[in-house]
Amino acid sequence: MLELVKELCSLPGISGREDKVREYIISKIDGFCEYSTDNLGNLIAFKKGKMPAKNKVLIDSHMDEVGFIVTGITSEGLLKFANVGGIDTGVFLGRNVTVGEKGIPGVVGLVPVHLVDKDKEDCIPPKDELYIDIGAKDRDEALEHVSPGDEVCFESDFREFGSGFICSKAIDNRAGCAIMIDLIRSELDYDCCFSFSVQEEIGTRGAQASAFSINPDYAIITETTTAADLSGVEGEERVCVCGEGPAVSFMDRATVYNKDLYRRALEIAREKGIKAQTKTRVAGGNDAGAIHKSRGGVKVLTLSVPTRYLHSPGCVCRYDDIESTRDLVKEMAAEFAVC
Amino acid sequence: MKYTEVRELLEALCGKGGVSGNEDDAAAFACGLLSKYMPASTDALGSVTGRKGEGSGIILDAHIDRIGMIVTAVKDDGFIKVAKVGGTDSRVITGAKVTIHGKEDLFGIVTSTPPHLAKKDSDAKAPSFDEIFIDTGLGKKAKDIVSPGDRITLNGSFLSLLGSRIASPCVDDRAGVAAILRCLQLLEGKSTCPIEVIFSAQEETGGSGAEAGVYNFASGTAIAVDVTFASAPGVSSEKYGSLGDGALVGIAPSLDYNMSKELLALAHKHGISAKPEVMGGRTGTNCDEIQTLRGGIKTALISIPIRNMHTCVEVCELADIEAAAELMAQYILERSGENA
Incomplete structure (x- = not known):
């Protein structure tokens, strides 16, 4: 599955431009399930299990990643841009990016620190002062290569490091996509539906539509969530810890989770010897926010890969946490199918 | 070319x-x-x-x-403390990928403050070099490879831009x-x-x-x-x-x-x-x-x-x-x- 994660993370796919990610996923699941793409671009799959399921279970992961969109081009040939999804400015100043379908390389420029007033040296410049430099001499040269509306992604630079860690852009949420592909390619005990959803990062828009179409009884959202297991951060403030398995949510800013499902996930993890932990803060939000109130309501469970430095060019997680998350998602899907 | x-x-x-x-x-x-x-x-x-x-x-x-950074301490949990060498720009340090030139060259990433722990103005202020750590993903084992005084370079690629412009x-x-x-x-x-x-x-x-x-x-x-x-x-x-x-x-x-x-x-x-x-x-x-x-x-x-x-x-x-x-x-x- 590591190869899947690596290839998925390397693909460009900001919200609304998930095409390349979807094409890749189709190439991996073709022949293992029935699938279709809906009007928004959600890739919806149905996998037959060894047995029919009593309840309809949906597993959801979003395909999109945070990034930028070109809003205009200056007379000097520099690109102005808007954020797509929530990104702190501090993590992309002076970083490499790729622009448009052709992946034109560019860099995020800023006024050199030497020329900044002394009292502003540690100030992050306001977003409207920033630009992407693709090396164009003027607007005309830039326009030969890019247009307003072009997508901008962090440069893909996947690597394994440390003791079992990986670092890349877009681990949020290609880790979830890799898990779903892996499940679809494996043998499942019960029938199961899958939604590779679009536009999570701009407000869980894809999942709202796919949950309506699928009309599930239960949904398992496979995600990444903040691991703040950093130096000097103690106890529940860490949210979750790398290496301790999937974080199980009881509540976040978009969803109050079904308490039985939350408890059951921790119990089953213990029974099956799969590492798992409680997500110890009410923070963040994901597709569960849209799915749990779909139609007449859906019981939801979120299992997340603990990930440091989310929404940055260098998200960090442990590969074995992706494996544990897959294992628990698989167990819970089987559990919900017949409960 | x-x-x-x-x-x-x-x-x-x-x-x-x-x-x-x-x-x-x-x-x-x-x-x-x-x-x-x-x-x-x-x-x-x-x-x-x-x-x-x-x-x-x-x-x-x-x-x-x-320019770059220098290791000032390796904490017991393996996170690395640094000082800047030359006029390294603190505004571009958060989340930067780096190479620590220890006993061997080691990949690391500069930690960033998760949103729930961030001060209100964190999107306006860059952290000081005293506040950041480098994460090597090695935990305690980092001490075996990294020592105070080791130099740190900021990673980046030699990027061919349009025409004969480059970034590096x-x-x-x-x-x-x-x-x-x-x-x-x-x-x-x-x-x-x-x-x-x-x-x-x-x-x-x-x-x-x-x-x-x-x-x-x-x-x-x-x-x-x-x-x-x-x-x-x-x-x-x-x-x-x-x-x-x-x-x-x-x-x-x-x-x-x-x-x-x-x-x-x-x-x-x-x-x-x-x-x-x-x-x-x-x-x-x-x-x-x-x-x-x-x-x-x-x-x-x-x-x-x-x-x-x-x-x-x-x-x-x-x-x-x-x-x-x-x-x-x-x-x-x-x-x-x-x-x-």
């Missing part, structure tokens, strides 16, 4: 480490390149020096060190080193005055390398090649040069005015792109150290304009490096003619 020679030199040089005071691998590599043209070695402070010909001629200087870490001042090596290449097979070359250590921490290294030279004339600001939003094109301007010839009270004028005249005569860059006092380059060495050295400055100085994405135009190389070569040929 244009400017192949300069591109190859710069790409190879930018791929080396060499944070101030620990220029080893970059210096060794540059020393190898310089040895093609003259006997070269590394001096007491780590600068690369070489000499071709006997007696007084001309000194060419560019600095080989680069440490274009400051590998562009200057590349310009001097290219100049020597252009002069190959030509008879010249004595040439003394220094790729100086520790410019970013105050110029000690040039001050100590040039002391051992015999010439009374010097040209330093460094980078300067290129116009961009917030960087005035009236005050600073622009990418593509060619060689920017410094004019400043601390520089030799006649040399500046001669360089500009030679550029005009030979159709080399060049423009004056005027400063009101000292230059903030090795020229400041070189000028007053021994009984004084006539010093000129050629600058290559770059954007985003002291970040991992210093953008330059290869044509400007080529112009700097050509201009130095013409100046040396002119001097050599006079001497002959």
